[in-house]
Amino acid sequence: MKNRLGNLKKSLPKHRVDAFLISSVSHISYLTGFSHFSTEEREAYLLVTRKKNYIFTDGRYSEAVKKEIKNCALVELGRGVSFGEALGNIKKTEKIRTLGIEENDLTVSEFRTLQKAGFKTTEVFLESLRIIKEDWEVKHILAACRLSDQAFDHVLKKLKTGVSEKEIAWEMELFIKSHGGQLGFESIVAFGKNSSVPHHHTGETQLGKKDGSFILLDFGARVRGYRSDMTRTIFWGKASEKQKKIYQAVFGAQKKAEEYITNNISKTVLASEVDRVSREYIKKEGFSDIPHSLGHGIGLEVHEAPYLSPRSKHGLERGMVFSIEPGIYTPGFGGVRIEDLYLLQKKNLKQLTGAKKGLIEL
């Protein structure tokens, strides 16, 4: 952890700033090892200057922070001292003029506070801070993948006529939590036509009789802070020819993306190109375009850099972990998505999620 903060500090001149104000919770967690701040409310800031590191938080966290974050000075907010005042004091002592900020995380109100305190701010792009995973991080992601693989096998046995989407999601959660994990994110369970909504909200819809309807399961686990993400679409009974054709097209689109990366493994592959290859395959097969991006990086957050999308600027490099998840969705009929996680290694693309993905008819 110390190294991470040290490396970031070394990059101050490159970013042409005197200090970084880190506000995103995952970055704070990544840099300090302290992972207990809420992601729903602003509870902390990390200030990295040439000389020191400061963690700003309130009285609810002071004791824990003092104990667990060794290389940062604690600035306790809320007792008289406001965030702006506290920052202003450090600005003076350390002669900070230019402050690097995360513009895609900091709010306009916070920005105004910095302006009032006299800072000149510059946007710094730190999204690639966590983009290359260390070996121990991959290990945690892999552990999360193993757990979701097992949860998938477990849940297959729980599918029966009359069971609801919510009940299946709960079975998944129970399995993951009673095996030492947390949910990676809120599971998506979509029966029948509901599968045509890429982010269907798991509800009360029940499985009917075995008529071949779609069952889409998109879920993940979290182990030691690191997440997995996987989607499987299976059939409740015999799939029709039309359904099989859709399934094979999605399966093929995922394969195309894998192959494109593998065939170009010695170069830096553009994430946008991978997205394009998969997308074009689906259109060539006669289906409508994927209504979302092809994939995303994953780690402390479920969606993080690199992004595999048409507008992405990322190049894929060794040590990156990301999803490939094409999908075809027909409103009123249903949809298929297949999603796996991959680690890009020197000589190959290693799939991390392991649940079976041939066409499954239950």
Added chain:
Amino acid sequence: MKNRLGNLKKSLPKHRVDAFLISSVSHISYLTGFSHFSTEEREAYLLVTRKKNYIFTDGRYSEAVKKEIKNCALVELGRGVSFGEALGNIKKTEKIRTLGIEENDLTVSEFRTLQKAGFKTTEVFLESLRIIKEDWEVKHILAACRLSDQAFDHVLKKLKTGVSEKEIAWEMELFIKSHGGQLGFESIVAFGKNSSVPHHHTGETQLGKKDGSFILLDFGARVRGYRSDMTRTIFWGKASEKQKKIYQAVFGAQKKAEEYITNNISKTVLASEVDRVSREYIKKEGFSDIPHSLGHGIGLEVHEAPYLSPRSKHGLERGMVFSIEPGIYTPGFGGVRIEDLYLLQKKNLKQLTGAKKGLIEL
């Protein structure tokens, strides 16, 4: 729901803006009734103009939004059209000049997009949009309170030597979820000295033998989107005189706050005054100041207006639901917090949480 959007629209002239750009998820959910957007990532915006309402989201949500949000036009992002471009088009058609924004929610990046699109922005304070609860909202909060009361009774039976904080938190979660609720937030379970950290991170600490150590439980349920929040501190065995003194001081501080509100029920009580009364009582009793605010409103979010804190500008009014939660924390020794939810009614302050709170020695 239609009324809520209509009322907001009527307030455009008062706020001196041509349109509101609503970005906070709870507000979008409150105004549209659609509650499936993630709170962890930006997935939607709501634009309320004089003539129309627009919901901006991406392909993952289009189908669901079309079905469930009737009074808003859907603007699908991601397929060629960017957020800035889409907004710019509406700006032209509807001749919008001044745009009201939530500066404490919108990011600096988003703000720059608005600037590029030519908008003049004004901060609008919409935090009081949800501050007065309708009767049916109170009903849902009350249902969440009932569920947490029951969870508390249930969990008392699960306390035994050797059980860990995490196991107790899981028992709580299991109870709440298997009774149709969701967690209101991540439960805090703190044994012994851990209770001196107001936001202790529930961990592996186990209950020892009955030596009178503190057990602090801070948790809540969520029912139909609405949350409860309650803290109880109990004793594992006989409490010492010192512990009893702390407990009585906290109990008294909560009572002082209640009485202050009740005695001034016919006027508009300042939230900051309630905070002061309770805080001063604790100091007068010889303990150190509460290291957090006295309370907060609750509803779709676990922390929302009104805030009961020294700097709060809120006046307490009929129909508000909020917590009163004084605490005394002694590092290395332990802490006591007692928290309940209240509804301010015309003639009285109604306590919504119902779990017993006399000194409990197990």
